[in-house]
Amino acid sequence: MHIPFSIATLSLLSLVNSQSTNTTYLVAPALITRNNHTVIQCWKLASPFKGSATPGISGAQVATISNNTNFAYTIVPPRFDGGLHTAPVPQIVHFFSGFAHVTLPHDDSVGLWFVGGKGGLGFALDTTGTGHITTYPSDQETLIITAPFADGIVPEHEVLNEGPCGGKQTFI
Numbered sequence: 001m002h003i004p005f006s007i008a009t010l011s012l013l014s015l016v017n018s019q020s021t022n023t024t025y026l027v028a029p030a031l032i033t034r035n036n037h038t039v040i041q042c043w044k045l046a047s048p049f050k051g052s053a054t055p056g057i058s059g060a061q062v063a064t065i066s067n068n069t070n071f072a073y074t075i076v077p078p079r080f081d082g083g084l085h086t087a088p089v090p091q092i093v094h095f096f097s098g099f100a101h102v103t104l105p106h107d108d109s110v111g112l113w114f115v116g117g118k119g120g121l122g123f124a125l126d127t128t129g130t131g132h133i134t135t136y137p138s139d140q141e142t143l144i145i146t147a148p149f150a151d152g153i154v155p156e157h158e159v160l161n162e163g164p165c166g167g168k169q170t171f172i
């Protein structure tokens with residue numbers, strides 16, 4: 001398998017730790033529609049991780065993100081071309097194995113690589129317009145969780161920048 005990516009274009013779930021408060025936030029790319037085209041933004045969710053008191057994970061860090069409907073688990077075959085499409089509904093997409101490559105038909109200067117696992121989180125919100133192209137070039141199945149936002153309510157967030165999250169990635 002040859003994956004022609006650079007680290008700078010990897011779209012990785014990140015956990016940004018604010019040094020002044022030690023508060024940790026989720027950072028992940030979002031696909032949104034602007035002027036009938038899909039564009040990429042880097043989002044930081046407004047709701048931080050908090051220490052959990054839930055039995056079984058007491059003391060662990062938990063970010064509560066959204067209410068969701070029709071949670072689904074998808075198995076995409078190796079070397080699959082998803083073609084050009086819009087997001088069917090505003091949803092969380094988490095790739096947890098394999099690779100996905102997202103490109104934009106009107107702008108070949110940017111794209112996203114989702115590596116299955118911690119770096120596999122994204123928000124697909126481009127329900128209108130020309131959409132995006134997703135391919136799955138690896139030799140393995142790509143496993144995806146999709147979790148549509150209930151009533152289309154997207155979590156509060158800050159746009160850190162236009163484009164992929166790039167150098168803002170931090171892992172803890």
Ligand SMILES: *[C@@H]1O[C@H](CO)[C@@H](O)[C@H](O)[C@H]1NC(C)=O
Pocket residue numbers: 019020021022
């Ligand atoms: C952040 O956490 C580190 C490690 O637990 C600690 O040493 C530091 O004092 C904390 N900083 C603040 C501002 O709470």
Ligand SMILES: *[C@@H]1O[C@H](CO)[C@@H](O)[C@H](O)[C@H]1NC(C)=O
Pocket residue numbers: 035036
């Ligand atoms: C978006 O597409 C619709 C339908 O093709 C068109 O009517 C509208 O003018 C377009 N808007 C922009 C901002 O290009």
Ligand SMILES: *[C@@H]1O[C@H](CO)[C@@H](O)[C@H](O)[C@H]1NC(C)=O
Pocket residue numbers: 064065066067
């Ligand atoms: C989910 O729905 C419940 C019940 O309406 C609400 O109390 C809660 O704040 C919602 N959670 C989020 C993260 O929006």
